[in-house]
Amino acid sequence: MREQRTAYLLLAPTICVLAALLLYPFFYNVYLSVMNYTVGRESSFIGIDNYIEVFLDPTFQNALIVTFLFAAVALSVETLLGLLLAILFNRESKLSRAALMLLLLPLVMTPVVSAATWKILYDPVFGFFNSVLRQLSLGTIDFLGNPVLALPSLVLIDVWQWTPFMTLVIVAGLKALPKSPMESASVDGASNAQTLAFVTLPMLRPYIFVGIVFRLIEVIRVFDIIVATTDGGPGIATQTLNFYAFIMGFRYFHVSYSATLAVLLMLVTLVIAQFAFKMATRASRYE
Amino acid sequence: MSSRRKNRRRLSSITLSVLGVLAIAAFLFPIIWMAITSLQSPEQFRSGGFVFVPTMQNYITVLSRTDFPRYYANSIIIALSVVSVGLLLGTPAAYALGRLRFRGREDLAFWILSTRFGPPLMALIPFFLLFRTLGMIDTLPAVIVVHIASFLPFVVWMLRGFFEEIPKEIEEAAMVDGCSRMMAFRKVILALVAPGVSATAILTFIFSWNEFLLALVLTGSQAKTAPVSVYSYMGQAIGGINWGPLTATGVLVSVPVMIFALLAQQNMVRGLTSGAVKG
Numbered sequence: 001m002r003e004q005r006t007a008y009l010l011l012a013p014t015i016c017v018l019a020a021l022l023l024y025p026f027f028y029n030v031y032l033s034v035m036n037y038t039v040g041r042e043s044s045f046i047g048i049d050n051y052i053e054v055f056l057d058p059t060f061q062n063a064l065i066v067t068f069l070f071a072a073v074a075l076s077v078e079t080l081l082g083l084l085l086a087i088l089f090n091r092e093s094k095l096s097r098a099a100l101m102l103l104l105l106p107l108v109m110t111p112v113v114s115a116a117t118w119k120i121l122y123d124p125v126f127g128f129f130n131s132v133l134r135q136l137s138l139g140t141i142d143f144l145g146n147p148v149l150a151l152p153s154l155v156l157i158d159v160w161q162w163t164p165f166m167t168l169v170i171v172a173g174l175k176a177l178p179k180s181p182m183e184s185a186s187v188d189g190a191s192n193a194q195t196l197a198f199v200t201l202p203m204l205r206p207y208i209f210v211g212i213v214f215r216l217i218e219v220i221r222v223f224d225i226i227v228a229t230t231d232g233g234p235g236i237a238t239q240t241l242n243f244y245a246f247i248m249g250f251r252y253f254h255v256s257y258s259a260t261l262a263v264l265l266m267l268v269t270l271v272i273a274q275f276a277f278k279m280a281t282r283a284s285r286y287e
Numbered sequence: 288m289s290s291r292r293k294n295r296r297r298l299s300s301i302t303l304s305v306l307g308v309l310a311i312a313a314f315l316f317p318i319i320w321m322a323i324t325s326l327q328s329p330e331q332f333r334s335g336g337f338v339f340v341p342t343m344q345n346y347i348t349v350l351s352r353t354d355f356p357r358y359y360a361n362s363i364i365i366a367l368s369v370v371s372v373g374l375l376l377g378t379p380a381a382y383a384l385g386r387l388r389f390r391g392r393e394d395l396a397f398w399i400l401s402t403r404f405g406p407p408l409m410a411l412i413p414f415f416l417l418f419r420t421l422g423m424i425d426t427l428p429a430v431i432v433v434h435i436a437s438f439l440p441f442v443v444w445m446l447r448g449f450f451e452e453i454p455k456e457i458e459e460a461a462m463v464d465g466c467s468r469m470m471a472f473r474k475v476i477l478a479l480v481a482p483g484v485s486a487t488a489i490l491t492f493i494f495s496w497n498e499f500l501l502a503l504v505l506t507g508s509q510a511k512t513a514p515v516s517v518y519s520y521m522g523q524a525i526g527g528i529n530w531g532p533l534t535a536t537g538v539l540v541s542v543p544v545m546i547f548a549l550l551a552q553q554n555m556v557r558g559l560t561s562g563a564v565k566g
Contacts, residue, residue, distance in 0.1 A: 021436030
């Protein structure tokens with residue numbers, strides 16, 4: 001009983017702060033989404049009109065597709081490449097230890113700075129990629145200005161920055177797995193590839209899931225690299241949901257519309273978070 | 288037969304090492320490219336050669352002729368404030384969630400975790416309107432408050448994992464020896480969990496330092512953070528004229544977080560997955 005009181009006492013400050021700093025904005029945001037508040041005008045209650053408008057808005061549909069494509073491609077590449085690198089570096093050698101350490105560097109680089117770096121690499125005139133293309137007499141490609149190539153070029157930045165995350169999560173999984181199933185498989189005559197495919201990978205699944213879910217939550221709200229490189233362009237080719245919600249609120253001052261988009265984004269992320277929590281507890285049970 | 292197999296194995300080991308080196312080179316290349324660009328004069332940059340005489344000119348320009356040092360200081364103040372307040376609030380909460388038994392513990396833990404998953408934009412619009420009313424736009428406290436809201440759930444979750452790992456017997460032994468629970472917490476538990484606290488502090492610092500969207504909206508010319516200043520230089524860097532100074536600021540912004548990441552290496556994975564995976 002006393003333990004219970006102590007617990008609530010210790011938790012009280014954090015709960016109060018989070019309630020004030022997160023619950024209040026949450027409800028205020030929901031309130032804004034049922035108003036027609038635009039900076040500098042009287043606002044009034046309009047019910048679910050904003051939500052109806054969102055679903056009829058072609059730019060929203062575009063943002064939904066762009067977000068989905070970005071997430072799907074980035075996550076598949078990051079998972080696959082992350083897995084390959086994890087298998088490659090899951091060895092007891094100086095090289096592997098150094099590699100896993102160096103992989104931290106892209107991972108923690110300030111996203112705006114990585115965006116700046118890649119913008120320089122992609123530059124049509126001075127960029128590294130285009131100077132290579134010119135050496136090979138292949139002409140010039142405006143990676144970020146081309147409506148077809150802009151999105152994949154952004155995905156590549158994300159892949160560069162976040163593949164190390166998947167690698168590190170999977171390496172942590174490999175280290176935590178019991179060794180005996182792999183050993184007995186190899187005693188039974190399974191090749192390395194067979195052991196990997198039929199013994200190691202199934203056991204790794206919870207770790208890979210946790211990695212994917214945490215990436216998914218982040219990738220849905222990707223913003224920094226977009227605003228700093230293409231700014232959603234050319235046209236609306238690289239406008240994700242989060243970016244669209246941002247410009248509606250802070251460039252066009254349709255505050256209520258932006259709040260509506262934020263609520264929808266929140267709902268999507270919460271569903272994924274529920275899923276994440278289940279996966280996370282399952283993964284920790286494997287340890 | 289066996290020597291041929293040995294040869295094959297050695298060959299494949301060499302192949303794997305070469306592949307590994309190539310992969311790491313690919314991941315480091317953009318960082319190295321940025322660092323090289325920051326050491327080039329504009330003429331050298333335009334000629335595009337690899338061979339050049341390094342110059343510190345870009346760094347001197349950035350540090351002496353722009354407001355960048357002030358923005359850098361802003362970032363340091365914000366990140367340190369977020370870390371101290373975060374640990375002050377989060378450590379007792381993490382202790383309770385990790386070591387005490389009480390009703391609704393798991394629900395509460397999940398609620399705290401789920402707040403981390405809300406999109407920052409959700410809090411940003413109300414905060415922006417509130418800070419505008421209070422006249423707090425473009426002040427450091429505005430950014431600090433919003434960062435605490437964003438990163439406190441992370442602090443609690445990361446620390447909770449470290450608290451859970453301490454064997455119950457140690458705390459009980461201390462209490463049998465005449466310590467109160469409070470004393471046991473201060474003298475025994477806190478000492479054992481210290482490495483976890485420092486790892487959490489480092490990661491929180493990195494998160495706050497790297498954060499861009501909230502700082503972009505809430506600051507102007509006064510309270511601007513270092514990443515936001517990088518973004519403003521990018522707008523001016525069209526045509527490659529200012530790329531030297533731009534990359535110099537990039538290097539200056541990245542170096543501290545990279546050093547911190549190497550210090551917190553062991554706990555990086557755990558931090559980035561809120562403790563779901565132990566690294």
